[in-house]
Amino acid sequence: MSDSDAAGRRDLVDPVDPWTSEQVITYADETTGLRAVIAIDDTTLGPGFGGVRWRPYPSTAAAIREAQRLARAMTFKHALAELPYGGAKSVIMADGVTRDEPARRALFEAFGDAVARTHGLYIPGVDMGTTLADMDVIRSRGARVYCADADPSPWTARGAYVAMRAGVQRAYDVPTLAGLTVAVQGAGNVGGELARLAARDGARVLVADVDAERAASVAAECGGEVVDVAEVVTCECDVLAPSAVARVVTMDVVPRLRCRVIAGAANDILDEPSCEQALSERGITFVPDFVANAGGVIHEHARAQGWDDARLTAAVDAIGPRVTDLLEQAGDGSAVEAALSRGRARLAAARR
Numbered sequence: 422m423s424d425s426d427a428a429g430r431r432d433l434v435d436p437v438d439p440w441t442s443e444q445v446i447t448y449a450d451e452t453t454g455l456r457a458v459i460a461i462d463d464t465t466l467g468p469g470f471g472g473v474r475w476r477p478y479p480s481t482a483a484a485i486r487e488a489q490r491l492a493r494a495m496t497f498k499h500a501l502a503e504l505p506y507g508g509a510k511s512v513i514m515a516d517g518v519t520r521d522e523p524a525r526r527a528l529f530e531a532f533g534d535a536v537a538r539t540h541g542l543y544i545p546g547v548d549m550g551t552t553l554a555d556m557d558v559i560r561s562r563g564a565r566v567y568c569a570d571a572d573p574s575p576w577t578a579r580g581a582y583v584a585m586r587a588g589v590q591r592a593y594d595v596p597t598l599a600g601l602t603v604a605v606q607g608a609g610n611v612g613g614e615l616a617r618l619a620a621r622d623g624a625r626v627l628v629a630d631v632d633a634e635r636a637a638s639v640a641a642e643c644g645g646e647v648v649d650v651a652e653v654v655t656c657e658c659d660v661l662a663p664s665a666v667a668r669v670v671t672m673d674v675v676p677r678l679r680c681r682v683i684a685g686a687a688n689d690i691l692d693e694p695s696c697e698q699a700l701s702e703r704g705i706t707f708v709p710d711f712v713a714n715a716g717g718v719i720h721e722h723a724r725a726q727g728w729d730d731a732r733l734t735a736a737v738d739a740i741g742p743r744v745t746d747l748l749e750q751a752g753d754g755s756a757v758e759a760a761l762s763r764g765r766a767r768l769a770a771a772r773r
């Protein structure tokens with residue numbers, strides 16, 4: 422691994438040096454109580470596109486760090502997906518503000534003003550804690566917004582599904598999921614659809630969700646079974662598909678895993694880079710999350726460009742062969758590093 426590979430890889434999971442983002446904008450609005458951070462990581466490939474996250478943060482520094490780290494991941498997600506966008510992300514820390522109307526609308530109007538001031542350099546979309554309706558409010562302030570009229574989740578699920586198949590092909594040398602057991606953590610918008618796609622492909626599906634009703638309903642639809650949220654990550658299965666929260670694969674968890682492939686839709690599946698090496702030593706194939714879960718951003722681009730469904734489907738399905746290539750290129754080494762070096766090469770070529 423070269424020094425620059427190591428640096429790029431650390432950037433995806435560790436606090437980013439505050440001076441490495443092209444811009445970090447902090448924005449405060451006294452009337453609504455809004456405190457927001459917009460991190461624009463890199464606009465080499467185009468305007469910075471990335472979601473708006475609204476969740477509590479222990480400190481301003483933590484909020485800035487998260488915005489920068491997620492923005493960096495978006496730079497690589499777009500570079501790998503061959504999209505004409507840079508990486509960006511924003512976070513809202515408005516802990517005292519009610520999430521109900523009309524305060525919510527006022528908050529997103531104020532945030533929309535902040536986004537509009539970037540003059541299109543930052544394009545927001547939905548992320549944890551924000552909705553399509555919030556995006557509409559941001560747009561009403563003259564800001565360019567993606568994701569305001571359609572849910573990207575089914576396309577994210579489709580991309581994660583073809584990525585999963587590529588991982589399975591590598592690990593088991595079979596072209597489909599037929600007869601394999603796929604454990605899905607998180608039966609939400611993406612995980613639920615991923616479970617359905619896996620079941621349709623002939624997999625036996627195990628589903629876990631902190632929302633027991635949701636897990637039961639998705640399991641019933643798939644003819645699958647519910648597993649306990651505390652056990653899903655280490656349950657006996659062929660494929661583990663983390664599709665809920667970040668950093669579920671820790672160094673403590675790796676020795677207890679009973680899967681051969683990890684391929685899911687969640688961002689930041691690995692707790693630290695060394696987890697990938699530990700997985701490899703245990704013969705577990707890891708499909709890089711920022712490659713597998715790009716279906717949603719491809720969908721946003723397709724809608725903005727007026728692509729028809731056939732073109733969009735082809736672009737999302739291209740995630741499968743991309744994962745196959747990366748896994749082949751990585752051999753016994755790191756697929757995450759293979760993906761990062763490919764992303765860096767695309768950025769370098771665009772800068773020339």
Ligand SMILES: NC(=O)c1ccc[n+]([C@@H]2O[C@H](COP(=O)([O-])OP(=O)(O)OC[C@H]3O[C@@H](n4cnc5c(N)ncnc54)[C@H](O)[C@@H]3O)[C@@H](O)[C@H]2O)c1
Nearest residue numbers: 573574577607609610611630631664665686687688714717
């Ligand atoms: N929606 C997209 O298009 C998209 C795109 C890229 C990445 N992702 C990532 O995919 C993941 C799922 O996104 P989503 O849109 O389906 O979210 P969602 O909120 O619709 O679903 C998440 C589900 O996970 C469940 N959950 C939360 N904590 C859990 C836990 N500890 N164990 C089991 N279940 C738990 C929730 O109850 C919920 O049902 C997230 O990590 C998100 O960042 C989503």
